[in-house]
Amino acid sequence: MSSDDATDVTPCRRCPLRPKPLFMPFDACELAFMERFKTGELSVGPGVTLLEEGQGSAHLFTVLSGLGMRTTSLENGRRQVINFLFPGDFIGLQAGLVGEMRHSVETTTAMVLCVFNRSDLWLLFREQPQRAYDLTWIAAVQEHFLGETIASLGQRDATQRIAWALLRIHDRLMAVGMANRGRVPMPWRQQDLADALGLSLVHTNKTIRRLGRAGLIDWRGGQMSLDADALAEVALVDRDSPRPRPLI
Template sequence: MRQISCEHCPLRRKSLFRAFEDDELAFMEGFKAGELTVDRGSHLMIEGAPSPQIFTVLEGMGLRYKTLENGRRQVINFLLPGDLVGLQAGLLGEMKHSVQATSEMRLCVFNRSDLWALYRKQPSLAYDVTWIAAAEEHFLGETVATLGQRDATQRVAWALLKIYSRLSDLGIGQGPRVPMPYRQQDLADALGLSLVHTNKTLAKLRSRKLAEWNDGELHISDVEKLADLAMTDTEEPARRPLL
């Protein structure tokens, strides 16, 4: 598969992402070490292992998760195109969670050792890395509030709305339908619910004609009503950086 240059990156053409200045683009062309394609089900990173590389998701979807001593799994969040992966290992020396592809993924590869050159030579891009980390922290705060204060129906509605909104903002999908190549177990592990409870909750949303998830596709019938049920607001997408 032919490597895509940063100048012709299909994600950069999307209005969701901040445009590069000329010097930033030139730096990124050298900062990018290559591309990697991984199959569905493959692990990109393993908890407790070092990683010499960090990645940006170019195509496909995955998830981050942490395994407890009793073997149970907590999904931390879902990875979509544009997401930065592996920064934790880049700064802390090893991964504190695992990363798995849930569809075939294509990723831009950056060497961890070159990250410090980015901080030294490109302060605007260093700020972008800080923005991405802050956005991740904000999302994890929302997740904690969801697990602690929303009931099962509200949790599932919130999660489906977040995934749908992010994919729609990226221009992925068609109208009220977006791809969702995850399992119900993945959603259950993200929301602290049993698989049975998750299945029943999805059936409830389907019967209320709010959301339907079948055959790897999510269909949201009424975004505003789903947001009301999830006790959240629909928001205009904030323009964000892309490495």
């Protein structure tokens, strides 16, 4: 891992994520605090473990660019993908609040992260209670995603699960402005999707090919396009725009 020079650090006032409709606005006081709270940036390549399950961390991070995953190890040695990481996601909250990570964080693509000192976390609670409340919101949303995944495992068949997951991923990538001519990056492997949904790789591959033949998705070359409305019908969900979310 390598830290960027101070001259290369993106000031919060020029953050490329802030103008996105997905993220709630900052007032001037909050913006000034966040520029003090941020201590630097970190650039890492793909396939790097940023935070490891069972370990602590002196830092907290926000994904400025790039994609990744949260994973955990099962007792049988297999990996469970908890969820996927997108620009704007906050990383390391568990280590900041309870002392150690309950999951690992891995990069899937090259990633740039805003860096915050864990020791400064309590300044956020003292000086910016609204931003501190946002941390609670972020944690609740992560738990809600896990709850949705559990419901998907129990109530949807394999085709419905995959349709639901691809739709969620697609809509989040669209919301952070990562679409190009109707296609979004899809750097994760089919194995990652299978691990997230409790499916075998063979079953996942067959289902994706079937959805492709039906014209619902086109996943190739690390990119994906899809018929969102038709896929939502398969997934048994209503299509809603992602809710505005805080940006730390």
